[in-house]
Amino acid sequence: MDKKTLTFVLMDAPYENSRTTTAFRLIDSALRKGHDVKVFAYEGAVALSFARQAQHPNAVHGRDAAQEDHPNPKEWIVALQQAAAQSGSKLEWMNCGLCVDERGVGEVVAGVTRGSPVDLWKWSEASDNTLVIATR
Amino acid sequence: MARKYLQIIETAYRATIEEQDDTCVWIAHAMRGGGADIAVLLRGNAVNYGCKGQDASGLAFGEKRQSHPPDLAGDVAGLIGKGVAVYVVEDDCAERGLERSDLVDGLKPVKRAGLAALLAGYDQVWHW
Amino acid sequence: MANYLLIESRDPWESSDTSSWLELAASLAREGNTVSFFLVQNGVLPARRSAKSAGLTALAKAGVEVLADEFSLRERGIDAGRLADGIKVAAIDVVVDQLAAGRKVIWH
Numbered sequence: 001m002d003k004k005t006l007t008f009v010l011m012d013a014p015y016e017n018s019r020t021t022t023a024f025r026l027i028d029s030a031l032r033k034g035h036d037v038k039v040f041a042y043e044g045a046v047a048l049s050f051a052r053q054a055q056h057p058n059a060v061h062g063r064d065a066a067q068e069d070h071p072n073p074k075e076w077i078v079a080l081q082q083a084a085a086q087s088g089s090k091l092e093w094m095n096c097g098l099c100v101d102e103r104g105v106g107e108v109v110a111g112v113t114r115g116s117p118v119d120l121w122k123w124s125e126a127s128d129n130t131l132v133i134a135t136r
Numbered sequence: 137m138a139r140k141y142l143q144i145i146e147t148a149y150r151a152t153i154e155e156q157d158d159t160c161v162w163i164a165h166a167m168r169g170g171g172a173d174i175a176v177l178l179r180g181n182a183v184n185y186g187c188k189g190q191d192a193s194g195l196a197f198g199e200k201r202q203s204h205p206p207d208l209a210g211d212v213a214g215l216i217g218k219g220v221a222v223y224v225v226e227d228d229c230a231e232r233g234l235e236r237s238d239l240v241d242g243l244k245p246v247k248r249a250g251l252a253a254l255l256a257g258y259d260q261v262w263h264w
Numbered sequence: 265m266a267n268y269l270l271i272e273s274r275d276p277w278e279s280s281d282t283s284s285w286l287e288l289a290a291s292l293a294r295e296g297n298t299v300s301f302f303l304v305q306n307g308v309l310p311a312r313r314s315a316k317s318a319g320l321t322a323l324a325k326a327g328v329e330v331l332a333d334e335f336s337l338r339e340r341g342i343d344a345g346r347l348a349d350g351i352k353v354a355a356i357d358v359v360v361d362q363l364a365a366g367r368k369v370i371w372h
Contacts, residue, residue, distance in 0.1 A: 004364040009262070018305045019273065022356070025335070029360045043159055102155075117163045118170030124260065125138060129363045132262040133371050134160070136147050144370075146281070180281055248284065252291040255368065256266060263370050 003089075004128040005036045009120065011135035013044025014073045020048070023133050024076050027091070031083055036090040038127060040120045043135060046095040048073040049112040050105040074109045081111055094119060141167070141174045142258035148181035152206045153192060158185065160264035161211045168218055175221040177246070177254065178212070183228045185212050186239040209240050216242035223254065267298040267367040269359065272307040274372060276316045282307075285372045286319045293327050300329040300367075302359055303351075308336040310348075317348030324350025331358060 008027060012019045030037045041048055053072035057065045077093060084091035097114040100106050106114075124130045145160045152158050164176050178185055185208045192205040216222050226245040229235075236245075246254055255261055270289050276282045286301075293299045301323060303311055310316040311332040324330045331354035332347065344353050363369050 002364070006360070006363050022273070022304055025356050026359055029357050030363075033357070033360060033364075035360070035364060042163070116170075117166035120163075121167045121170055121172045124141075129366060129369065130260060130262070131359075131363060131369050131371060132264065134147070134264040136150070179284075248287065249291065251288055252295045252297070255268075255292070256295070256297075258368075261368050261370050263372060 001034050003034055003036065005038065005126065006030050007038040007040065007120075007123050007127040007130040009040045009042060009130065009132040009134075010045035010048070011041075011043045011133065013047050014053070016044065017135070019133050019135070020045075020073065024073075024080070026131070027080060028083070031080060031087060031089045031091060034087060034089055036092075037084070038092045038123045039094070040115070040123060041093065041095045041099075042120075043096070043099050044103075046099045047103060047105045049077055049093060049095060049108040050074060051107045051109050077112070078109055092123075094123070096120075138171075138173055139259035140257065141172060141260045141262060142177055142255065143167075143174055144177045144179060144261065144263040145182045145185070146180040147264065148184055152208065153195060153202065156202070156204045156206055157211065158182075158206065158208055161185065161208065161215070163264075164215060164220070165211065165218075168215070168220055175223065175258070176212075176215060177223040177225070177251075178243075179225040179228055181232075183224050183232060183234060185209065186222075186224055186243050187234060188238060188240055213240045213242065216240075225251070265296045265298070267362075267365070268292050269300045269302060269362040269367045269369040271302045271304060271359065271369065271371045273305040275306040275309040276319075277309070278306065281372075282310075283319065286323055289323055289328050290326050299327075300331060300358070300362065302331045302333065302354065304333040304336050304356070306336075306340075308332045308340060308342060311337065311351050312342045312346050313348045317351075321348050321350045 053074050055065045055070045058068040093112045094115045143164045195202045223246045224243045227248045289301050330351045
């Protein structure tokens with residue numbers, strides 16, 4: 001397998017759109033294939049790594065919090081970091097710093113960094129390809 | 137050699153008051169400022185960003201007034217001033233009743249039928 | 265000539281802009297490029313044979329590889345047997361493979 005470096009740019013906040021799920025599916029697929037992945041989270045997507053996301057029960061379905069096991073995207077990120085480590089791939093996750101500040105989501109899971117659009121451009125230049133999944 | 141990027145901007149007026157910018161026009165400015173070789177294509181509703189006379193000033197919530205309403209046409213003109221080629225889809229303008237005289241100077245019109253040829257000139261095409 | 269992958273996440277009932285995305289794909293193919301068109305999320309809804317499928321079938325006839333995300337189809341209960349002519353079921357891995365292969369990949 002010819003290992004590549006792929007960059008993904010995400011914009012959607014968690015729990016707002018199916019683009020988030022598709023993005024995670026693509027990142028997961030890329031890591032499973034052994035590629036290195038860089039994720040630049042812009043705008044609402046910086047909340048994907050917010051450490052204070054919490055699970056909750058679901059009274060409509062009669063499930064307590066543990067039973068509901070509600071997905072928190074921060075756990076998806078951690079799981080993908082672990083999967084990357086096991087498979088010998090690299091997953092780098094960078095939040096746009098200004099986007100983090102205006103949303104107050106600076107408390108992030110381990111391994112997530114902050115940067116700027118210039119960092120995105122440098123990542124893109126260092127990658128084999130980049131896919132922007134914009135919000136609407 | 138550094139890549140050539142075409143930034144396609146389509147979504148318009150999304151959170152532009154809260155951000156005091158269009159964040160996709162803004163990121164184009166930021167990347168250009170960092171040295172990226174970019175061009176911009178305005179399509180769909182974003183063609184209206186080139187329209188003169190936009191005025192989002194005067195908003196206040198209680199006593200909290202907006203300091204800097206977005207200046208989208210100004211920001212588009214600013215990209216042009218930095219040497220960025222800013223294309224605008226003619227057909228999308230016409231469908232929205234926009235005439236050439238409504239738009240800021242320096243925009244490069246392109247027909248929808250000409251987009252395939254335009255894309256060919258770029259290594260990366262990012263659709264915002 | 266170049267290789268392109270256009271991703272369509274929108275459906276024609278929600279967004280009138282899907283027609284221009286189909287047209288861009290057709291136009292790129294006419295110019296001699298290799299083009300794939302990947303339907304994902306609600307973008308697979310017109311893949312189920314209906315009055316709105318014609319554009320996808322025409323695109324396939326024009327030489328564009330038209331693919332529909334397997335998960336998105338299953339999520340919406342769209343059986344492979346109900347797909348309009350010219351549309352093939354594909355895994356999301358296709359997007360990653362074509363990114364890795366250096367195609368210009370553009371999300372809509």
